[in-house]
Amino acid sequence: MIVCVYLAAGLSTRLQGRKLLLPFEGKPLGSWALQAAMKSRVEEIVVVTREEGIPDWMSEFETHATHMSHAPHAPNASNAPHASTPSPRLTCLPSPNSHLGQSHSVIAGVRAAQARGASAVLLLLADQPLVTVEMINRLLDAYQSADPTPPFAAASCEGIARPPCIISQTLFPELLALSGDQGARKLLRAGEGLRLPFDDPLPFFDVDTAEDYHSLLHQTKRV
Numbered sequence: 001m002i003v004c005v006y007l008a009a010g011l012s013t014r015l016q017g018r019k020l021l022l023p024f025e026g027k028p029l030g031s032w033a034l035q036a037a038m039k040s041r042v043e044e045i046v047v048v049t050r051e052e053g054i055p056d057w058m059s060e061f062e063t064h065a066t067h068m069s070h071a072p073h074a075p076n077a078s079n080a081p082h083a084s085t086p087s088p089r090l091t092c093l094p095s096p097n098s099h100l101g102q103s104h105s106v107i108a109g110v111r112a113a114q115a116r117g118a119s120a121v122l123l124l125l126a127d128q129p130l131v132t133v134e135m136i137n138r139l140l141d142a143y144q145s146a147d148p149t150p151p152f153a154a155a156s157c158e159g160i161a162r163p164p165c166i167i168s169q170t171l172f173p174e175l176l177a178l179s180g181d182q183g184a185r186k187l188l189r190a191g192e193g194l195r196l197p198f199d200d201p202l203p204f205f206d207v208d209t210a211e212d213y214h215s216l217l218h219q220t221k222r223v
Contacts, residue, residue: 002140002166003118004037004045005109007183008055008126009098015210020057022213024129025220028057029207032129038064038090040136042122045090046112048105052094065090103178110175120168121175123184129216130203131164139166142196152193157201161188 008020008030015022020030037045038061047065049055054062065088093112097104106123113121120143124131135155143153143166154165165188167175174187198204202220207213 001043001116001118002120002122002143003113003116004040004042004122004124005106005113006034006037006045006047006124006126007102007105007109008034009048009050009095009105010102010127015207015213019207019213020055020126022207024216027060029129029213030055030057030126031060033124033126033131034058034061036131036133036136037122037124039133041140042136043089044116044118046109047090047092047126048095048098048109049092050095050098054092058092061090064088065092101179101181102183103180106178106183107176110172114169114172118169120166121172122164122166124164125206127206127208128163128204129207130205130220132203135198135203136164138196139164142194146194150194151191152188154188154193154195155198155204156195157198157204161185161193161195162204 010019020028022029024032034045034047047058054065058065093108095105095108110121122136122139139153139155143150146153149168151171152165152167154161154163156162162185165184167184171187175184205216205219207216
């Protein structure tokens with residue numbers, strides 16, 4: 001089973017912590033890639049958030065989601081308290097140490113995936129609102145049809161591997177060893193895996209600053 005880990009715990013200090021609530025095409029910015037994941041063929045989705053509960057930007061998914069009070073135990077994972085709720089397709093998982101860097105969110109999500117018996121994780125970023133269902137399903141198809149199974153399958157644009165990406169359980173130890181603000185990008189660019197080329201860079205656009213947000217609106221002609 002492939003579990004989607006939806007990384008949505010960033011501080012977004014340059015946007016006063018409200019980045020994922022910014023309006024985009026009538027909905028919160030953070031909901032777009034999650035909607036793509038929900039419509040894709042991925043089996044389960046763990047949304048890693050900063051705080052307990054279901055965040056405001058996820059209001060349209062509230063009837064589909066539950067939340068955990070902590071990251072669950074996973075095989076060979078230490079210092080991870082037990083989950084407090086069962087595991088539906090969509091779960092919110094708080095990462096109380098996310099302010100220390102993206103690695104803490106990745107680790108929390110990978111541990112939750114391990115607890116579900118995942119053979120791989122699909123990493124998605126909440127601040128990439130233009131990721132599509134087709135991109136996700138293309139990655140799933142390529143990864144699941146490859147023989148032998150690759151260490152990862154990543155989208156690639158302009159010669160650079162980047163999220164969204166699927167990472168095999170064989171690389172979980174490397175993900176769990178990340179620290180600070182490290183994410184999966186370094187692992188993808190240094191390792192040997194499956195890279196799927198995409199010609200259009202726009203779906204990979206991520207929003208970190210007010211300038212990025214206005215650029216997104218301009219590039220998608222929503223100004």
